[in-house]
Amino acid sequence: MAEHTDAVIEIKDVSKLFGPVAAVDGVSFGIIRGEFFSLLGPSGCGKTTLLRMLAGFEQPSRGEILIDGQPMAGVPANKRPTNMVFQSYAIFPHLNVEENVGYGLRNRKLGKGETRSRVAAALDLVKLSGYGKRAAHQLSGGQRQRVALARALVCRPKVLLLDEPLGALDKKLREEMQLELRQLQRNVGITFVFVTHDQEEALTLSDRIAVMSSGKVLQIARSDDLYENPNCREVAEFIGNMNLFEGKVAAVGQGNVTIATPAGTFTVPHTAPIGAGSVVHLAVRPEKLALSADKPATGLNAVKGRIIAQTYLGDRRQFLTQIDGMAKPLAISRQISGAEAQISTNTDIWVAWPPQLGRLLTS
Amino acid sequence: MLFLYGPILLAPLFSVNDSIFATFPLKGFTLRHYAEMANNTGLLKALRNSLIVAASSSLIATAVSVPAAIALTRYKLRGSGLIMTAMSAPLVIPSIIFGVALLIIILRFLDLELTLWTIGASHVFISIPFAMTVLMSRLEGFDKSLEEASRDLGEGAWMTFLRVTLPLAMSGIVSSLLLCFVTSFDEFVLAFFLSGTETTLPVYLFGQLRFPNKLPGMLALGTTILMFSALIVILAEILRRRGVQSNSPGAV
Numbered sequence: 212m213a214e215h216t217d218a219v220i221e222i223k224d225v226s227k228l229f230g231p232v233a234a235v236d237g238v239s240f241g242i243i244r245g246e247f248f249s250l251l252g253p254s255g256c257g258k259t260t261l262l263r264m265l266a267g268f269e270q271p272s273r274g275e276i277l278i279d280g281q282p283m284a285g286v287p288a289n290k291r292p293t294n295m296v297f298q299s300y301a302i303f304p305h306l307n308v309e310e311n312v313g314y315g316l317r318n319r320k321l322g323k324g325e326t327r328s329r330v331a332a333a334l335d336l337v338k339l340s341g342y343g344k345r346a347a348h349q350l351s352g353g354q355r356q357r358v359a360l361a362r363a364l365v366c367r368p369k370v371l372l373l374d375e376p377l378g379a380l381d382k383k384l385r386e387e388m389q390l391e392l393r394q395l396q397r398n399v400g401i402t403f404v405f406v407t408h409d410q411e412e413a414l415t416l417s418d419r420i421a422v423m424s425s426g427k428v429l430q431i432a433r434s435d436d437l438y439e440n441p442n443c444r445e446v447a448e449f450i451g452n453m454n455l456f457e458g459k460v461a462a463v464g465q466g467n468v469t470i471a472t473p474a475g476t477f478t479v480p481h482t483a484p485i486g487a488g489s490v491v492h493l494a495v496r497p498e499k500l501a502l503s504a505d506k507p508a509t510g511l512n513a514v515k516g517r518i519i520a521q522t523y524l525g526d527r528r529q530f531l532t533q534i535d536g537m538a539k540p541l542a543i544s545r546q547i548s549g550a551e552a553q554i555s556t557n558t559d560i561w562v563a564w565p566p567q568l569g570r571l572l573t574s
Numbered sequence: 575m576l577f578l579y580g581p582i583l584l585a586p587l588f589s590v591n592d593s594i595f596a597t598f599p600l601k602g603f604t605l606r607h608y609a610e611m612a613n614n615t616g617l618l619k620a621l622r623n624s625l626i627v628a629a630s631s632s633l634i635a636t637a638v639s640v641p642a643a644i645a646l647t648r649y650k651l652r653g654s655g656l657i658m659t660a661m662s663a664p665l666v667i668p669s670i671i672f673g674v675a676l677l678i679i680i681l682r683f684l685d686l687e688l689t690l691w692t693i694g695a696s697h698v699f700i701s702i703p704f705a706m707t708v709l710m711s712r713l714e715g716f717d718k719s720l721e722e723a724s725r726d727l728g729e730g731a732w733m734t735f736l737r738v739t740l741p742l743a744m745s746g747i748v749s750s751l752l753l754c755f756v757t758s759f760d761e762f763v764l765a766f767f768l769s770g771t772e773t774t775l776p777v778y779l780f781g782q783l784r785f786p787n788k789l790p791g792m793l794a795l796g797t798t799i800l801m802f803s804a805l806i807v808i809l810a811e812i813l814r815r816r817g818v819q820s821n822s823p824g825a826v
Binding site for chain 1: 742
């Protein structure tokens with residue numbers, strides 16, 4: 212791919228075996244210089260193992276990793292142009308903030324003055340100026356996180372690796388730090404590789420996201436693309452909420468196909484060749500669905516159901532609608548503007564969506 | 575508690591009694607026995623021997639145990655359970671059997687003379703379990719990613735040991751030294767079996783007890799040792815408990 216010509220990291224068919232178990236299984240992709248890249252997946256999907264192979268704490272069992280064009284096989288962690296922010300932050304408890312931040316500068320042959328000014332600049336960058344003499348145990352969780360960031364950034368790595376760095380913070384602080392982290396990455400222009408299991412966090416922060424599961428990369432895409440165009444059921448269900456109709460291709464049209472499901476027959480855009488009769492899934496997001504008491508106009512996909520529950524979520528309301536022939540109720544999310552009609556539970560209702568908002572998933 | 579500490583408290587009590595007999599009623603208060611102690615050359619020599627043996631055996635036992643403890647806590651070694659059991663053997667083997675066995679080995683097989691070195695070597699063996707216990711509990715207590723962070727920040731294995739592992743283990747090392755020192759300093763059976771012409775304080779003390787008139791002096795000596803030992807053990811425990819927050823003086 213053309214965009215990979217400026218890849219700062221190239222991962223080529225990398226596997227990592229722990230005994231008979233493949234923690235990472237034949238993964239290949241590139242990370243572009245200067246981007247905020249996230250590895251997203253449930254725990255145990257191999258994302259942390261992959262990150263540790265980039266850092267040099269684990270060696271790939273197979274395959275090759277190149278950082279800045281250099282093969283990393285046999286290069287130990289201390290010789291790599293990467294620095295890491297650990298999940299536990301790993302702040303040295305016997306050193307103060309300044310000594311922690313300056314730790315990696317010792318063998319860089321910098322003058323005392325240069326070291327001091329770089330430490331000060333790094334502390335400034337993470338908004339901890341004046342905290343230099345604090346002992347490690349006097350810091351709050353958020354401050355420890357900032358020290359860990361400053362300590363890594365002061366070494367001016369080509370790539371900054373972050374292992375779920377926001378996981379230990381409470382929700383409010385986490386959201387603040389997300390914003391700051393994004394800002395920081397734009398300011399310093401260093402490539403960030405960010406590991407998280409929190410899909411919302413990944414969507415907020417990243418330029419691109421790799422969704423991983425069972426050691427494999429399922430999809431790599433920009434946040435909006437990942438949300439709007441998942442390439443398989445697993446990604447569709449992992450990123451946000453998704454309604455799925457299982458069915459068979461009934462007819463192949465021009466740029467769309469018609470599929471027959473137990474809930475009815477629906478049309479969905481699709482261009483690639485597909486055989487009639489193939490088992491597929493139609494996926495549609497809860498916020499794309501509209502509710503109406505009357506039968507919707509023709510041209511829309513529509514299905515009749517019964518509201519079985521509704522949940523108030525502040526900015527929106529979520530309805531669960533039971534459809535005949537479907538095991539799982541449909542989720543419909545509706546913005547609350549104050550003008551819409553009340554819908555009471557246990558009433559029959561039409562659920563409809565324009566065909567172009569659905570997605571066909573073949574795997 | 576009375577049974578445990580009562581007899582121990584009698585030693586200081588009779589050591590300041592102005593009489594050569596350790597009986598009630600007490601006569602008068604005196605520090606005479608303590609003063610005599612300071613002029614007793616045999617005793618001072620034994621004390622010096624004891625200090626040399628205790629200092630060197632605690633240093634060697636700790637120096638050997640630091641890498642062993644790191645290996646056992648940092649790497650999942652095969653047979654680490656066996657190693658730990660083997661190392662703790664001196665705790666459960668009666669020291670009299672250990673002493674006889676060592677005596678046979680040293681005299682028959684190694685053909686060495688009995689010196690302070692032989693005592694010291696045996697004390698290294700019995701000190702290692704104590705050193706290992708203290709050091710391992712300290713090393714298990716801190717986050718493995720601290721060492722990884724050091725590697726990540728550009729330091730090799732040796733500098734990581736010097737800049738992170740050692741400073742963080744320092745309180746454990748000091749408390750191991752103190753504990754081994756006390757173990758050696760108080761040890762009698764092995765020293766008794768393995769001493770040649772030179773002997774350590776406990777053995778000297780035992781020898782002197784044959785002379786009744788020496789008893790109060792020995793009680794004075796015992797009291798002094800008791801107080802030093804207690805002080806050192808307390809110090810070791812305080813250091814061990816200071817934990818990760820300690821701003822270790824060993825920091826680079």
